[in-house]
Amino acid sequence: MTCVYLSLGSNMGDCQSYLGQAIEALSQLPNTEMKAVSSLYETPAWGNTNQANFLNLACQLETDLEPLDLLECIHQIEADLGRVRHEKWGPRTIDIDILLFGQLVMDSEVLTIPHLYMTERAFVLVPLLEIAPNLIIPGKAWSVKDLLTLIDRNEIAFWGKLS
Numbered sequence: 001m002t003c004v005y006l007s008l009g010s011n012m013g014d015c016q017s018y019l020g021q022a023i024e025a026l027s028q029l030p031n032t033e034m035k036a037v038s039s040l041y042e043t044p045a046w047g048n049t050n051q052a053n054f055l056n057l058a059c060q061l062e063t064d065l066e067p068l069d070l071l072e073c074i075h076q077i078e079a080d081l082g083r084v085r086h087e088k089w090g091p092r093t094i095d096i097d098i099l100l101f102g103q104l105v106m107d108s109e110v111l112t113i114p115h116l117y118m119t120e121r122a123f124v125l126v127p128l129l130e131i132a133p134n135l136i137i138p139g140k141a142w143s144v145k146d147l148l149t150l151i152d153r154n155e156i157a158f159w160g161k162l163s
Helices: 015-027 067-080 122-131 144-148
Strands: 002-010 032-037 040-043 054-063 095-101 157-160
Touching: 002 015, 002 122, 015 032, 015 054, 015 067, 040 122, 054 122, 067 095, 095 122, 122 144
Parallel strands: none
Antiparallel strands: 002 054, 002 095, 032 054, 040 054, 040 157
């Protein structure tokens, strides 16, 4: 089993429900076990900032799936929950990103691990800190805790737990 960390976000419709449904669907993937789910955090949009705030969380899985197979499953979950890709960094019912996949470092046309922007985004690092504060980013010498000292996290607000 490989330890995998994901970031989830939603800013359309019933965001908390979409996130809960996504966590449930991820928990049901074959040869996969949900190990931890962070609290919810409300965050301003990143990239395209002219949209509603997001609810974000992080989770930890253990899986026997290969990275591209997991990505395919994630895309299916997103589609099942109404995700439509109209514009880059646009509003969405659900967004699920693979942050880390064990110690794997890869850069392909469809998947980059570690996630390309994870070290720059407080909305990724704050929930990740909750479930894995001493996690070291593969290919880097920094922990999640170290990275958070380098970026502004003032816009991140604790929201609560999934019900």
